[in-house]
Amino acid sequence: MSHRKTLLAASIFAGLCLSGALHAQDTTQTTTTSNGVGALTRSQDTAQNSGSSAANAKQLATVTVTGIRASLQASMDTKRNADAIVDAITAEDIGKFPATNVAEALAQVPGVTLDRSIPGTQRVSIDGMDPSLNVSLLDNHPVAQAIWLFGDNPNRGFNYSLLPPEILGQLEIIKSPEARIVEGSLGGTVLMHTVQPLDVPANTLSGSFGSNYNDMVGNQRPNGSVFYSWHNADKTFGVDFSAQHYEEFTSREGMENYGYSSVASVNAAAKAAGNNAIQNEINAGLIKPSDQIPNELSAANFQQTEKRNSLLVNLQYRPNQSFESTLSLLYMKDGLNNTNQSMYPWATNQPGGITSLTEGPNGIIVAGTSVGTPCYNTTTCKSTASTFSDNYARESMVSTKGVDWKGTFYGDGWRLGAQLGVSSSRNPMESFIKELYYGGGFSWNINNGAQFTNPSTANNPNYWADNGWGGNEETSLYKARDTYGQLDFGKDFDGFFNELLVGVRYASHWESQVENAFTGPQQLTLDEIGYGGLTDLSGMSALGLSESFVTHVQTLGFNAIKDAVLSTPGFGQAKDANVYFDNTWAVQQQNKAAYVQANFGNDDVHGNLGIRFVDTQFTSSGYNVPGYCASADTFDCNFGPGFGWVTSNTSFTNWLPAANIAWNVTQDFILRAAASETVSYAPYNQLAPYFEANDTVLTATAGNPDLKPYRSANFDASAEWYFNSESVFAASVFYKDVLNYIVNAATYQDRVNGSWTLPGYLQSEGNAQIAAGLCTTSGICQYDVTAPINGGRAKVKGATLSYQQAFGDSGFGARANYTYSDARTASGGWLPYNSKNSYNIGPYFEKGPYSASVSYNYRDDYLAGGYVAGAPSTYVDGFKELDASAGYQISKNFSVSLNMLNLLNAKYYAYLGSKTQLSEEYVTGRQFELEAHFKF
Secondary structure, eight states: HHHHHHHOOOHHHHHHHHOOOOOOOOOOOEOOOOOSTOOOOOOOHHHHHTTHHHHHOOBBEEEEEOOOHHHHHHHHHHHHHHHHOOOEEEHHHHHHHSSSSSHHHHSSSEEEEOOOOSSOEEEEEEEEGGGGEEEETTBBBBBOOOOOSOOOOSSSSSOOOGGGGGGGGEEEEEEEEOOSSOOOOOSSSSEEEEEGGGGGOOEEEEEEEEEEEETTTEEEEEEEEEEEEEEOOTSSEEEEEEEEEEEEOOOOOOOOOOOEEEEHHHHHHHHHHHOOHHHHHHHTTTTTOOOOOESSSEEEEEEEEEEEEEEEEEEEEEEEEEEEEEOOOOOOEEEEEEEEEEEEEEEEGGGGGGEEEOOOOGGGGGEEOOOOOOOOOSSSSSSSSSEEEEEEEEEEEEEEEEEEEEEEESSEEEEEEEEEEEEEEEEEEEEEEEEEEEOOEEEETTTEEESSSOOOHOOOOOGOOOOOOOOOEEEEEEEOOOOOOOEEEEEEOOOSSEEEEEEEEEEEEEEEEEEEEOOOOOOHHHHHOOOOEEEEOOHHHHHTTTTTHSSEEEEEEEHHHHHHHTTTTTTSSOBBBHHHHOOEEEEEEEEEEEEEEEEEEEEEEEEEEEEEEEEEEEEEEEEEOHHHHHHHHHOOOOTTTTTTTEEEEEEEEEEEEEEEEEEEEESSEEEEEEEEEEOOOOOOOGOOOOOEEEETTTTTEEEOTTOOOEEEEEEEEOOOOOOOEEEEEEEEEEEEEESSOOOEEEEEEEEOOTTTTTTTTTTIIHHHHHHHTTTTTTTTEEEEEEEEEEHHHHHEEEEEEEEEEEEESSEEEEEEEEEEEEEEESSSSOOTOOOOOEHHHHHHEEEEEEEEEEEEEOOOOOOOOOTTTTOOOOEOOEEEEEEEEEEEEEESSSEEEEEEEEEOOOOEEESSSTTSEEEEEOOOOEEEEEEEEEOO
8 A cells, every 4th residue: 555655746747857848728718608608709808898788798708717715706606696596616616616627627516416427427417307408508609429338327417527627617507598599408408618729818828737547447647738828918819729738547346236037037047057046045945035135246357548638729819899700610539449358257148057145135135155066178168057258348439629709899889709619529430349257156245246156267277268159240330410490680779678688599510320240250268369467446345345356367458359250360350230221320309499589687687588499300311120130140131111221300499488587685685596497408319210229138228209308497596695796695495397297218128139140149148048938949038128218207396505605704605505306297207317416515715825625425216227228227335535636836837736635536336226235346546636736
């Protein structure tokens, strides 16, 4: 352990000394109110010069933000001045508080919770709603995103880990909708604003360079970025750019379980193999036929190296007070190559070797033993015990680019704005797998994993080899594309109703996947693939897992796995037709919208009232393959009527009213209320006619082109007390009556096993499935299929409390928040990603050159999606995280900072039904990021 601490210090020091990259952390930020959305925004000085009143302006303002207290005050002012119920984060929040990406910064906001199933946070919930039910916009436009993980479940939730925080000036979280804001959100709308060149001093140059380190894997990576902004002396033309290079090595270590089987079904297969041990225990009353047995407890080791390069350029032109135009260019390449090893002794695969089972609470079998004979240096091993090691090497390179233009004409009390652009993202992913086999006996325990009976043979590479199936290569070309255009008109009036806004918008989103599997790699021994020694998985040790899970054989890694698959002579010619037909699809969504909104206000009351009309059309395409073609697993198929590439079309229209009102009871006390109807949509892949199966564990997930949009009636209210210039106490309540909530339904379907005809499949898995009664000899198997359906009504009700205060001149301050969210479907089921209780506590200190902050986050149990194709949804246990940061201002131009994340190395634990029914548990290690900053 002392060696790891020394390595940490040395790695961070080396990263600081050797990295020549730069990192942008501009301390002059653009702050916008929630009214500064769309093509009608402009700078405050232009508004004043044109003669419009402050009450009617609702424009961008330039605010200098230089520290923790100033950052919190700027965010608080945005909240205070808004018409709607809004929270905000300035870019300084991301740098001064413990966060390495935008999602972690959002976690400081009341009502926002994160799911941390994979390192590098992806999924963000707002007010207890599924991340797919939020909308995120960058400068009021969407950013297309291809999925990054092979086999991941696509969702509409924005993947903030792909967006470098350095390009942002401010984020706003709009919790109560307005008619002018883009439709699609049930939880909240996140508006991300970039820094504009005419809003910062000319020749601003800032940046940083540093290193990040994870103590579980003992690996450090460099990162850096630079921001530069210039404008001419007349402030009529300016340009800025933000560039970033970021690297991170992450690991997730723990235990997974791939579903459960009943004792009755396993006993039937055991007796067919001549084994009466299970029946004897049933007869003795030690176990019951209805008890559930974990199928495979797996030692799971996921490692990923991320290398991201990004560039954002803004060109702003304002020749006079009557016109301004901005052109934005975005380009990102994010390399996310990863390896994933799952080493799982599989008792139910060979029940003939089971000698004992132990019953635990809630009808779960919690332990057992299996006997078997290891085979030496052979690819044709036969044994009564089976242990598999799935070794995946996945290549992933997400390329995202976008062009956005917006312009506004200003007249005498009116404005006409336009915005249009296109954003595209693609990822040509590849996945290579070698599945190794070991035939020796083992014991297992649901709390500690499995332990090999003879570790000396289990840890000898000569006893591991392919066994009937040599693996495969899968490719998936995933594409996403957004095209959009909108026109907005605003007119000022004297009187209580002071502004009228009208506009129209067209948006088209295209998402598609083309997947292929190349079959027939040669069977190899572990030595022939490349033996990488024994693992030393400290994360599994921290979870109390068995010695065999912590220390077992492994390959040489990514290149060895890939080369072993591709080295087969002639490989790449044979393709699996079923994989292509079942997993190739396309979905297009087209939205045509129009809105009208009236803004009103005086010294005491302000707000807005409006309605938005949305016409939505879906075009869903995929393959419908007849059974005789699936059985043959061939591309040479004569599709009859109704088969082949089929397309379905659906359309929906919605009128969405929205009203917001804020009452300034006193100068420092504000009451707000809001009512609205909103609409949201299912993830794109759920709308496609596809069928993605896991032929080994016989689970699958399918799409449903007949899904209707979510529709919700919403009521919000808040009370806010600003008891000094840097302090606020606020309380809010929210209620959502969702008229159609899409839920996943599980059914059993008899389908052709798409892998049945693959070389070696019958030997390695198929014969065991026949023995268990799950498949016929012709390969017709019973799949547990999960598919989305229109689920009827759901209700969400809750409240938030938030507090922020600076304690005089002491340098100390604090912010904290608590969220209660009670969400249920009409049938009483949980809503995905909803935690009933969550809170954040964040004390900070800032005085002189020193600054520091701590953040403790907690969220209750919640329902999350399954992690493999068709896997049932899991419940995630309560999760806690402790983060901290510290900074020192060396001089006016230079500073250093240290972010320390996940200091508790918290366990992510997921279960099925009851907490005794394990699904998976992981740890990801503590992360440290040390950076040096500069600004001129």
